[in-house]
Amino acid sequence: MCKLTRLLPAVATALALTLSPMAAPAQNLFGPAIVVNDKVITQYEINQRAQMLQLLRAPGVPAELARTQLIEDRLKLQAAQDAGIRPSAQDILDGMEEFAGRANLSREEFTQALAQGGVDEQTFRDFVAAGLSWRLLVQQRFVPRSAVSEAEVDRALSADASGSNVRVLLSEIIMPVTPANQAQINERAARIAQLDDTASFSAQARRFSATPSRGNGGRLPWRDLSELPPQLRPIILGLAPGEVSDPLPLQGAVALFQLRDIEETGYTAPEVAAIEYAAYYMPGGRSAETLAKARVLASQVDRCDDLYGVAKGQPEEVLERGTLAPSEIPTDIAYELSKLDRGEVSTALTRANGQTLVFLMMCGRTNKIAEDADREQVTIGLRDRRVQGLAEGYLAQLKADARIIEN
Helix, strand or coil: CHHHHHHHHHHHHHHCCCCCCCCCCCCCCCCEEEEECCEEEEHHHHHHHHHHHHHCCCCCCHHHHHHHHHHHHHHHHHHHHHCCCCCCHHHHHHHHHHHHHCCCCCHHHHHHHHHHCCCCHHHHHHHHHHHHHHHHHHHHHCHHHCCCCHHHHHHHHCCCCCCCCEEEEEEEEEEECCCCCHHHHHHHHHHHCCCCCHHHHHHHHHHHCCCHHHHHCCECCCEEHHHCCCCCHHHHHCCCCCCECCCEEECCEEEEEEEEEEEECCCCCCCEEEEEEEEEEEECCCCHHHHHHHHHHHHHCCCCCHHHHHHCCCCHHHEEEEEECHHHCCHHHHHHHHCCCCCCEEEEEEECCCCEEEEEEEEEEEECCCCCCCHHHHHHHHHHHHHHHHHHHHHHHHHHHCCEEEC
């Protein structure tokens, strides 16, 4: 006991343990609180996991995070078992030892410290078993598919990894085009391209633009030039303040840009190497009904993985997700993505001659790697990012396909 007492400051320093047990309801502790497919999660398990998370000072609300983790653990364990993966008792003990070693403690010392905080050893064991099973499954399923070629490493290391120190102040007008209105839109775009003052351009944006910026006369905030699609940068740099670009044909739309100002800054924005995005295709185009559905959907999804659940049961082609270099992304999609941060959505674009609305979501950006980066480390980083992305997508699909009942 004296030895454990002396260990507690080390635990507090290394793991930020706060040894104050959470109160738990006494009723139905071992009844089903959640059912994942045919696997039961009890309230006792939830309380124990939440207590462990609180002791480890995990970010978030412990009770909510515990439920999420336990649901995912059931799915991970089942997927691993379906693939013939069952870690041995010794493997799990080794995993517990490794986890405890992060706090410079032995497995026995770590479990004793958890016990003083009200957490059973079995809770720790289950936590490690699920993580180990998933790690082995990911290695078996995705690592062979995630080999990084020499060409990919060369591309990551090649060219100038630095970005631009130029930023621009733009206004935009994007008008959807259908076979029925194509002649009218082209004529209107040609007239707008002749404008040379910001007030007139803004008035046209308020009347005709389909993007959210129409309410602000098409005016956009300052943006680094490197954030724009590569296809658009030379066009913008060719404009003088007040000038409007020639009409730019996009897929299902025509775009015009007015340069309001341009300046050099002392800050050099990083060059983007790859952009991950998802596009969910909604029938109905820009009809009021479809746009209303898109607004509701935008309020319900926080990340690209959520769209797997939305598209569940529909044809595969309604949801596309990929990671591409900016130069490989269609210009209209690349431009909309340039305005978005991770988890944000655009509904400005259409496909199928205006009959399909594109619910476009930014998943993330990867910046170029500096030229002096270690080649082996670059290879490992590229492979790990690829494996992580595949694993996250697979878990999201498992969750979308699962039958989850929460009491």
